[in-house]
Amino acid sequence: MALRRREFLKIMGGATAAIAFPSVMIQGCKRALKSALERTPVIWIQAQSCSGCSVSLLNKQNPNIVSVITEYISLNFHQTIMGGQGDVAIRVLDEAVKKNWQGYVLIVEGSIPTKSDEYCTIGELNGRMIGAREWIEKLAKNAKAIVTVGTCAAYGGIPAANDRVTGNNPTGARPVSEIVKDKTIVNIPGCPPHPDWIIGTLLHLLFKDRILKFDDYGRPLLYYGKTVHEKCEHLTEYKMGIFAEHWGDPGCLYQLGCLGMDSGCDIPVRKWLEGMNSCTGCGAGCIGCTESDFPDYGKRGIFKHVTASLGEIKNLEHAKSRETVLKLRNGGIING
Amino acid sequence: MARVIIDPITRIEGHLSIEIDVEGGRVVDAKCRGDMFRGYEKILRGRNPVDANQITQRICGVCPVSHGIASSKCLESAFKITPNKNGRILRNLALAANYLHSHLIHFYHLAALDFVDITAVLKYEGWDSGLNNLKEWAKSELQGKKDRPDAITSVGPFLPRYGGIDGKGFYIKDVNINLDAIAGYVKALDIRTKAHKMVALLGGRVPHLVGLVPGGMTQVPTRKIVREYRSILKDVEKFINDVYIGHVIAVAKAFPDYFKIGKFNNFMSYGLFDLDEKNEKFMLQRGVYINGAVEKLDTSLIREQVAYSRYGSGSNLHPLKGETDPNPHKPGAYTWLKAPRYRGLGMEVGALARIFISYLAKN
Numbered sequence: 001m002a003l004r005r006r007e008f009l010k011i012m013g014g015a016t017a018a019i020a021f022p023s024v025m026i027q028g029c030k031r032a033l034k035s036a037l038e039r040t041p042v043i044w045i046q047a048q049s050c051s052g053c054s055v056s057l058l059n060k061q062n063p064n065i066v067s068v069i070t071e072y073i074s075l076n077f078h079q080t081i082m083g084g085q086g087d088v089a090i091r092v093l094d095e096a097v098k099k100n101w102q103g104y105v106l107i108v109e110g111s112i113p114t115k116s117d118e119y120c121t122i123g124e125l126n127g128r129m130i131g132a133r134e135w136i137e138k139l140a141k142n143a144k145a146i147v148t149v150g151t152c153a154a155y156g157g158i159p160a161a162n163d164r165v166t167g168n169n170p171t172g173a174r175p176v177s178e179i180v181k182d183k184t185i186v187n188i189p190g191c192p193p194h195p196d197w198i199i200g201t202l203l204h205l206l207f208k209d210r211i212l213k214f215d216d217y218g219r220p221l222l223y224y225g226k227t228v229h230e231k232c233e234h235l236t237e238y239k240m241g242i243f244a245e246h247w248g249d250p251g252c253l254y255q256l257g258c259l260g261m262d263s264g265c266d267i268p269v270r271k272w273l274e275g276m277n278s279c280t281g282c283g284a285g286c287i288g289c290t291e292s293d294f295p296d297y298g299k300r301g302i303f304k305h306v307t308a309s310l311g312e313i314k315n316l317e318h319a320k321s322r323e324t325v326l327k328l329r330n331g332g333i334i335n336g
Numbered sequence: 337m338a339r340v341i342i343d344p345i346t347r348i349e350g351h352l353s354i355e356i357d358v359e360g361g362r363v364v365d366a367k368c369r370g371d372m373f374r375g376y377e378k379i380l381r382g383r384n385p386v387d388a389n390q391i392t393q394r395i396c397g398v399c400p401v402s403h404g405i406a407s408s409k410c411l412e413s414a415f416k417i418t419p420n421k422n423g424r425i426l427r428n429l430a431l432a433a434n435y436l437h438s439h440l441i442h443f444y445h446l447a448a449l450d451f452v453d454i455t456a457v458l459k460y461e462g463w464d465s466g467l468n469n470l471k472e473w474a475k476s477e478l479q480g481k482k483d484r485p486d487a488i489t490s491v492g493p494f495l496p497r498y499g500g501i502d503g504k505g506f507y508i509k510d511v512n513i514n515l516d517a518i519a520g521y522v523k524a525l526d527i528r529t530k531a532h533k534m535v536a537l538l539g540g541r542v543p544h545l546v547g548l549v550p551g552g553m554t555q556v557p558t559r560k561i562v563r564e565y566r567s568i569l570k571d572v573e574k575f576i577n578d579v580y581i582g583h584v585i586a587v588a589k590a591f592p593d594y595f596k597i598g599k600f601n602n603f604m605s606y607g608l609f610d611l612d613e614k615n616e617k618f619m620l621q622r623g624v625y626i627n628g629a630v631e632k633l634d635t636s637l638i639r640e641q642v643a644y645s646r647y648g649s650g651s652n653l654h655p656l657k658g659e660t661d662p663n664p665h666k667p668g669a670y671t672w673l674k675a676p677r678y679r680g681l682g683m684e685v686g687a688l689a690r691i692f693i694s695y696l697a698k699n
Contacts, residue, residue: 048374051349052397052543058445059529066466066522070473076493079346083449084496086342086353092493113373118646118664119672120351120372124343129371158394159374164382170375170662192397192543247554272541273533276564282540282547283554287390289544295391301384302391315416 039074040206041104043096043139044149046079047132048120048159048173049110052192053150054080060195061274068199073206076104079122090123097138105205106143108136108176111152111159115172133179140180145205147186148176149198154187154218155292162296177218187218191289194270197223217292219264228260228286231268233278248283257303258285265290337364344371347446349398355670370673373646377660385411389548397543398441401434401535404548409615411550418613423552426538428609428619429565430545430553433534436572439687440531443584444524448517451587453507454495456514466522467515508590520583527575530568537561537568602626602681603689606633620690621697624678630696641675644668 046054058065058081069075075082077092084092096104110132113119117131124130140146151157153176160173177185186205188197201220204212213221229235237243238252245255254261260268263286271278279286287302288294295302343353351371357364376395380388392407393400405427412419419427455478457470477495498506508514532542538555539545547554555561588594607622624631640658642651646669649659655676663669675682683689 050397163378170378276536284546
């Protein structure tokens with residue numbers, strides 16, 4: 001089961017590993033890996049999700065997603081990519097529960113509605129539609145590990161945000177940790193999470209000779225241990241006191257409501273899609289999607305309140321939006 | 337009467353199931369059930385309007401750019417601002433790149449497994465390492481699975497073998513077309529990532545762009561970015577022209593009967609790729625096609641029907657007035673999807689509708 005350090009680095013998708021590991025050699029090591037490991041079965045369930053985490057996962061390069069699925073894990077259920085439909089698909093979950101299968105990894109994407117199971121159902125058995133909550137409760141019992149992918153499954157995320165008029169969430173959406181209370185849950189938050197985080201954490205869990213350290217929110221410190229601010233492209237500008245006042249300006253994005261100081265995430269150095277761009281790099285700023293408070297942040301919301309002048313606000317067409325903008329402008333807390 | 341239920345429908349974004357009643361060999365009733373509700377209409381209430389640009393993108397992880405730009409335009413109309421020229425062009429480019437991605441993922445990774453017999457890979461004799469990898473994998477999925485400890489079930493959920501009613505199977509029968517399409521499936525994974533790289537260049541990341549804001553996009557279009565976008569586009573273009581189109585034609589030829597199934601009556605297009613900042617001129621035209629004639633689109637004629645949807649609030653309302661109050665136990669209701677109508681008619685939207693209307697409007 002043990003992996004050599006170089007193979008391990010390769011799998012973790014780190015930049016150094018990619019350089020130290022020409023692609024010709026990868027082929028040989030894959031064989032070694034294959035014989036060294038029995039593929040661990042994985043069941044991936046999507047509850048109240050947008051499939052964004054799965055789409056992000058498909059962007060995994062080096063190793064790419066095909067080799068992850070065919071060589072490292074045995075993916076038995078995943079609604080967005082599996083070939084089977086209806087009975088063929090749902091039989092996997094049913095058999096896993098009925099035959100008391102052990103030793104699989106349960107991955108959950110999306111939050112779970114608690115007001116009624118009808119808000120999210122997956123499959124039908126004997127004329128009864130089965131709620132996502134029921135599947136997750138049953139499958140969690142025998143799972144070797146439970147991993148949440150995405151902020152929705154980890155902390156509730158956007159589906160669990162409140163309707164601010166009534167103060168309630170429409171579906172009672174909750175994170176996995178409130179459905180499965182007696183087991184340790186590994187969280188890989190992010191909206192969506194970087195594919196390196198998903199595959200990296202997963203393989204960490206499978207190869208037990210390396211122990212991951214987690215923070216208070218159940219996130220691997222390896223990826224979430226430092227804040228965006230600490231690794232930010234604009235850190236020098238921040239130190240020099242150059243702040244952007246409008247989108248598109250050069251400088252630190254703090255004044256525009258960047259949440260980088262409060263969010264644990266390594267995107268400014270890891271970057272999206274192999275160095276293409278990052279949230280801070282594109283000038284928008286961090287929206288804090290890896291944090292448990294996303295997207296509410298108390299009353300703050302994602303962005304700093306509208307920066308329009310009073311005159312501009314008065315010109316707004318609808319009385320209601322005028323009121324809302326004024327309220328937000330006057331009563332908001334910016335960056336705590 | 338026999339009832340056929342397919343639940344879940346996989347390889348789509350979202351939760352869907354189909355219920356069909358068959359009597360004497362004919363379908364007498366069919367229900368498309370949307371099985372999931374999150375309540376975005378409610379969650380958006382009382383928030384900073386600018387947050388809507390981020391929140392609405394989470395409706396769908398495959399097409400976040402469309403939702404994000406729709407939200408940007410909505411905010412612009414509320415704030416009475418117009419986007420700047422750079423913003424408009426960058427949005428068009430980001431949206432276009434995401435369309436490339438969506439078409440690839442739809443054809444190869446979502447729809448193809450309904451046409452292509454993936455077990456054909458077992459007959460592969462060549463030297464492509466990717467295909468040989470897949471062959472080994474398929475072998476172990478199908479043959480060795482029962483004895484292996486990682487097998488949860490004896491069915492191959494990733495390699496379904498639907499026999500079909502006549503036992504002949506629904507898949508393409510030509511082994512070479514199948515093998516070619518499987519190779520395309522693997523290659524398209526890379527190409528769709530490339531299309532996503534183009535989106536990320538402009539929007540910061542993808543899925544769920546952070547760079548979309550009312551008024552334009554936050555990314556400053558430097559020469560480096562434009563050059564990179566263009567160079568990746570060339571790769572994607574090459575794949576589409578050399579491989580993708582060929583596969584579409586091969587699949588179309590393998591199922592000639594499908595051209596006789598179904599019909600189209602009504603199309604609707606909101607217009608795509610803005611040519612001005614006022615939301616009036618588009619590269620693909622805005623309009624509706626009803627009963628053989630193209631008309632101007634009047635959005636005030638759109639209504640949302642919820643008679644059979646699980647919402648307690650009123651039916652047949654304009655989206656501006658709709659309430660979206662969920663009621664999971666409403667009698668007679670079977671779905672979370674609403675039924676939108678234009679002048680009381682169901683309309684086909686999407687790529688085909690846009691091209692069709694554009695084509696007719698220009699003639």
